[in-house]
Amino acid sequence: MNKILIIIQREYFTRVKKKSFIIMTLLSPVIFAAMMIVPAWLTSQEDTKEKVIAIDDTTGNYATALKSTQYIKYQTLTDKQGSQDKQKLAKQFDALLVIREDLLEKKPNVHLYSDGQITMDVIENIKSNLNGHLRQLKLESYNIEGLDSKIKEINQLRVSINTIRLDEDGSEKQSSAEFAIFIGMASAFLIYMIMILYATQVMRGVIEEKTSRIVEVMISSVKPFQLMMGKIIGIGMVALTQFFLWIILTVGVVTTVQSTFLTTVNKVEVSETNNDHKATSATSSKAQNVEASINKIIKIIKDANLPLILGMFIFYFIGGYLIYSALFAAIGSAIDNETETQQFVMPVLLPLILSIYVAMAVFRNPHGDIAFWFSMIPLTSPVVMMSRIPYDVDTWELILSMTILTASFILFTWFAARVYRTGILMYGKKVSYKEIWKWFVQAGK
Known part of the structure; x- marks a missing residue:
């Protein structure tokens, strides 16, 4: 046991002292945050370049329905201008919108010509204006009394669903389907990436020691099983250390952002009391809305069963x-260099890759047969079960899955140790699956 502890200590401290470990530990929380924030920020950025859209409406019914915005301007063409060549008009303006037929009578298709690719903002603006105008015209054709007030009443109807989870003691907790999807998918992907990253480190470490012949010296002092377990546990502790540091740093980042934002809101409120301007009031309202959203998210996170997760x-x-x-340790012991790993690594990784696809399907039916069975199979259960846990998996399913995983670890370790014992000292031989099986069988004799 002392020898295993020495190997664990060596593997652990050798890796946590590396600059790459320190850099990735500090940068990863920032990268994770950027992966969530930057895409949302980019999609919220509005195209501020002014675009002029020419309208050639021969029906005369729809040009007035297209309302200009701050950056999208509509200009109705005269009959003389409309008779010009489309290509010339498309170059003169940013785009040319042509309407030739009554859109209520015919299939509502219009044509938009442009010299270059037009942006989605322009297309969506045109569609929104025309669709709203067509609805208005259709409703007016029914001769409904008090139409305008009824339309306003209809447009104000909005359904907001607050999901509340009832615990066994009758207490109510705020829940969110979006949060369940996020936490399940994040857990599944994180466990998938960490397992691949650190399990392959075990294989590379074994190959490195084998090719440098250091293992021959080590085997003279420790048993192959002790060497293998020391390496596996040591690298696993490195992974757990990095994971806990990520949690601490992420909590620190969230707390800092929250406190900074609240300070900004307070400053805006103070500014509003001193300067009664509309712009300031609007800014304060937006800040308060964002603050309310943040507080709601924090409440959902607090009400979630985070200790269980x-x-x-x-x-x-x-x-x-x-x-x-x-x-992977067994694979590393069987080969002499990393170029030979592909034929052995891919079959091992296939169940792990499959588990990610199953995890993405779990969100539609977290308690279905596929979700259940893949959360029991030991090679897929770590990823699939983590994607199911936010959906309140039955306790007996968790216990059964954990029992199978524990028993499977013992079985796989026993198999890997028998292969490792023979393979670690084999050199210069092309290895096949048949050869590995022979090592396994002979190790028991």
């Missing part, structure tokens, strides 16, 4: 990592 994440990561790292 975190505990299960750690368990399924450890179980899945131990299984895959044992298999």
Whole structure:
């Protein structure tokens, strides 16, 4: 046991002291945040370049329905201008909108010509204006009394659904389907990436020691099983250390952003009391709306069963990592260099890759047969079960899945240790699946 602890210590401290480990530990929370924030920020950016859209409406019924915005301007063409060549008009303006038929009588198709590719903002603006105008015209054709007031009343109807989870003691907790999808998918992807990253590190470490012949010296002092387990556990502890540091740093980032935002809101409110301007009032209203949204998200997170999610994440990561790292250690012991790994690595990774696709389907039916069985199979359960846990999986399913995973780890480790014992000292031989099976059988004799 002391020898295994020495190997664990060596593997752990060798890796946590590396600059790459320190840099990735500090940068990853920022990268994760950027992956969520930057796309949302980019999609919220409005195209501020002014565009002039020429309208050639021979019916005379729809040009007035197209309302100009700050950056999209509509200009109705005269009959003389409309008779000009379309290509010339498309170059003169940013785009040319042509309407030749009554859109209520014919299939509502219009044509938009442009010299270059037009943006989606322009297309959506045109569609929104024309669709609204057509609805208005159709409703007016029914001769409904008090139409305008009824339309305003209809447009004000908005359904907002607050999802509330009732616990066994009758207490109510705020829940969110979007949050369940996010936390399930984030957990599944994170456990998938960490398992691949650190399990393959075990394989590379074994190959490196084997090719440098250091393993021959180490085997003279420790048993092959001790060497393999020391390496697996040591690298696993590195992964857990990095994961916990990510949690601490992420909580720190969230707390900092929240406190900074609240300070900004307070400043806006103070400014509003000193300067009673519409712009300031609008800014304050927006800030308060965002603050309310942030507080709602924080309440949902607090009401979620985070201890269970975190505990299960750690368990399924450890179980899945131990299984895959044992298999990768066996692969590393069987080959002499990384160029030979492909034929052995891909079959091992296929169940893990499949589990990601199953996890993405789980959100539609988290308690279906596919979700259930793949959360029981030990090679896929770490990813699939983590995507199911936010949907309140039955306790017996969790216990059964955890039991199967634990038993499978023992079985896979036993298999890998027998292969590792023979393969670690084999050099210069082309290895096949048949040869690996022979090592496994002979190790028991």
